[in-house]
Amino acid sequence: MLSMVSDIHNCNVVELPKIHNRSGNITIVQNGEHLPFDVKRVYYLYDVPGGSERGGHAHKNLHQLIVAASGSFDVIIDDGKNKKIIQLNRPNFGLLVIPGIWREIVNFSSGAICFVLASEKYSEEDYIREYKKFLEWKLSK
Numbered sequence: 001m002l003s004m005v006s007d008i009h010n011c012n013v014v015e016l017p018k019i020h021n022r023s024g025n026i027t028i029v030q031n032g033e034h035l036p037f038d039v040k041r042v043y044y045l046y047d048v049p050g051g052s053e054r055g056g057h058a059h060k061n062l063h064q065l066i067v068a069a070s071g072s073f074d075v076i077i078d079d080g081k082n083k084k085i086i087q088l089n090r091p092n093f094g095l096l097v098i099p100g101i102w103r104e105i106v107n108f109s110s111g112a113i114c115f116v117l118a119s120e121k122y123s124e125e126d127y128i129r130e131y132k133k134f135l136e137w138k139l140s141k
């Protein structure tokens with residue numbers, strides 16, 4: 001797996017290919033071509049009630065690409081030193097979130113779909129769900 005400094009400056013928005021014609025668009029993600037990791041899992045958040053906040057955790061090893069497949073939302077990323085907010089609102093752009101980044105997802109528009117491509121299968125052991133523990137974990141690195 002790709003190793004990278006776990007810093008918000010290494011969490012970039014990537015543009016995915018879009019095939020456009022009069023009857024609509026297609027966006028493609030293929031392993032080995034569009035992402036710096038291979039995809040083992042896909043999940044998506046939908047029917048998110050207005051005002052809800054998701055995320056509120058970090059991962060130790062997981063790489064993810066977060067895409068607003070429909071509608072929009074804001075992703076707050078935090079490496080323990082710096083924070084930034086990225087608005088996602090186009091289905092052919094995704095935010096790469098590397099391991100060791102605290103994330104919160106807020107301001108979901110009505111009907112928003114948060115589509116996530118992940119480098120690993122689900123593992124609760126990979127989560128850090130308390131911000132204080134996240135900061136301790138960062139200091140231990």
Ligand code: TYD
Pocket residue numbers: 041043045053054055056057122
């Ligand atoms: P969680 O990742 O905490 O959601 P969010 O960050 O969007 O608020 O997951 C919510 C619940 O769903 C939690 O009980 C774990 C479960 N879950 C799985 O079982 N498999 C998965 O792939 C994911 C992403 C979550």
